[in-house]
Amino acid sequence: MMAVTAVVSEADLQRFADLVRSRSGLEFSGPRRVDLERAIGRALVEWRLPMPDALYTHLTEGAAAPAALEAFIASLTVPETYFFRNQPQFEALEQHILPDLIARRRDQRRLRIWSAGCASGEEPYSLAILLRRLLPDLTSWDVTILATDLNRSLLEKGQRGFYTAWSFRETPAEVQAQYFTARNGLFELAPQVRSQVTFAYLNLADDCYPSASTNTQDMDLILFRNVLIYFGEEMARRVIERLYEALVPGGWLLVGHAEPSIALFSRFITRAFPNAIVYQKPEQEQSVALQPEVLASQPEAPRARSRRPEPRVSARPVSLAAASRGTPSRPISGGPTRSSASATPSSPVPAAPSDDLAARYQAVRQLADQAQLELARRSVEALVKQAPLFAPAYYLQGLILQELGDFEGALVALRRCVYVDAGFVMGHFALANLYARAGQAERGRRHREQVARLLAGAPVSALVPEGDGMTVGDLLRAVGTAA
Numbered sequence: 381m382m383a384v385t386a387v388v389s390e391a392d393l394q395r396f397a398d399l400v401r402s403r404s405g406l407e408f409s410g411p412r413r414v415d416l417e418r419a420i421g422r423a424l425v426e427w428r429l430p431m432p433d434a435l436y437t438h439l440t441e442g443a444a445a446p447a448a449l450e451a452f453i454a455s456l457t458v459p460e461t462y463f464f465r466n467q468p469q470f471e472a473l474e475q476h477i478l479p480d481l482i483a484r485r486r487d488q489r490r491l492r493i494w495s496a497g498c499a500s501g502e503e504p505y506s507l508a509i510l511l512r513r514l515l516p517d518l519t520s521w522d523v524t525i526l527a528t529d530l531n532r533s534l535l536e537k538g539q540r541g542f543y544t545a546w547s548f549r550e551t552p553a554e555v556q557a558q559y560f561t562a563r564n565g566l567f568e569l570a571p572q573v574r575s576q577v578t579f580a581y582l583n584l585a586d587d588c589y590p591s592a593s594t595n596t597q598d599m600d601l602i603l604f605r606n607v608l609i610y611f612g613e614e615m616a617r618r619v620i621e622r623l624y625e626a627l628v629p630g631g632w633l634l635v636g637h638a639e640p641s642i643a644l645f646s647r648f649i650t651r652a653f654p655n656a657i658v659y660q661k662p663e664q665e666q667s668v669a670l671q672p673e674v675l676a677s678q679p680e681a682p683r684a685r686s687r688r689p690e691p692r693v694s695a696r697p698v699s700l701a702a703a704s705r706g707t708p709s710r711p712i713s714g715g716p717t718r719s720s721a722s723a724t725p726s727s728p729v730p731a732a733p734s735d736d737l738a739a740r741y742q743a744v745r746q747l748a749d750q751a752q753l754e755l756a757r758r759s760v761e762a763l764v765k766q767a768p769l770f771a772p773a774y775y776l777q778g779l780i781l782q783e784l785g786d787f788e789g790a791l792v793a794l795r796r797c798v799y800v801d802a803g804f805v806m807g808h809f810a811l812a813n814l815y816a817r818a819g820q821a822e823r824g825r826r827h828r829e830q831v832a833r834l835l836a837g838a839p840v841s842a843l844v845p846e847g848d849g850m851t852v853g854d855l856l857r858a859v860g861t862a863a
Contacts, residue, residue, distance in 0.1 A: 405585035405615035410816035411860035454531040468655035497607035498527035501538025528582035541569035590626035606636035771801035
């Protein structure tokens with residue numbers, strides 16, 4: 381194998397980044413630049429090419445170029461995945477979303493689900509197992525579970541249905557024992573579960589969905605987790621718009637807990653479940669045209685709404701060790717207080733006693749989750765005035781201001797957050813992203829490094845405080861420091 385001594389210049393990186401973006405929509409800027417550089421180095425070795433120029437020609441010219449470019453892009457997308465990943469979302473699926481869909485589809489006995497960006501299949505197979513537990517009469521139903529990705533090698537692995545022990549790190553032992561058989565150090569998925577899932581190649585940057593030709597129309601549920609963060613803003617909006625159109629009225633969309641902007645989901649109704657925010661397409665399109673003041677006064681349908689749990693609020697964020705054990709932090713007040721349903725938008729923080737910080741914080745979060753951003757902005761201003769040493773309030777203020785386009789104000793709020801509590805991990809993560817967006821790469825790098833230092837030694841499966849279900853492993857991968 382030939383040695384590679386070629387230097388990948390910044391100009392080379394930009395040229396390859398533009399090429400990848402144009403074909404896949406994937407963005408390789410900021411901390412992800414190093415991933416692109418490594419992929420170029422690997423490709424030079426694999427194809428025995430001397431320089432980046434030769435690789436670029438190989439990917440763009442000649443009859444073999446399309447397949448070569450597809451393989452190169454696939455080498456950039458090897459995500460971390462495992463069965464039943466993000467337990468709060470799977471609990472929402474098991475206890476609320478799938479029962480809702482099953483009840484509404486009982487007469488037709490037809491259910492359509494799409495795992496978009498399925499990687500090696502652990503996610504769609506988790507859904508298949510879950511449906512077998514929820515539908516005793518599954519054989520009498522017409523159930524489609526479509527699993528798509530742009531990495532053909534991962535799709536082939538999913539079709540084979542063999543996995544290592546690492547894929548089961550959040551899987552109940554009884555589930556693994558019931559549906560998998562140990563073979564030569566691997567675990568083979570039961571054929572009856574494997575037959576429930578259809579794998580297919582699909583590039584989300586293409587204009588081929590929703591359509592009957594790709595079987596991506598009339599979906600009841602779409603899982604699109606931990607993919608959107610790799611798209612630029614324009615591509616993200618295009619993809620979410622297409623996924624919206626792919627859903628039937630009342631259909632559900634689940635995205636990753638670190639997706640960049642709730643504004644992307646403004647056409648959806650936001651639903652809050654314990655430690656999980658999901659989106660639902662309105663039954664009628666005009667329901668999303670209501671003004672925020674009207675939305676605030678309308679009660680949620682009991683079938684689909686579940687209260688978000690009280691936030692973990694303490695003078696410092698809850699420890700990662702406690703998070704990994706599921707131990708709740710002690711609220712600053714005596715305990716959680718349920719908000720009144722009669723709150724009106726005229727008051728900054730609806731129906732929460734002024735001395736109950738936990739309830740006030742929760743009320744502002746609910747406004748932000750429902751995209752009532754201007755009301756949330758006024759509410760969080762009142763909150764930080766009341767509790768100037770409460771770091772989570774500054775963090776939430778920064779996110780709200782960023783959504784409103786006030787990046788300078790967001791920067792001030794996030795700086796205050798980490799000043800009040802230098803150990804507030806998500807504050808540093810938000811600052812890193814904001815600095816990267818502002819083109820201040822060095823400052824962004826320092827905050828990414830601080831995230832890595834704060835998480836050093838913590839279990840990768842531990843939940844990050846204020847991370848909405850994000851684990852230590854997720855966050856380390858997001859800042860580009862995961863092993």
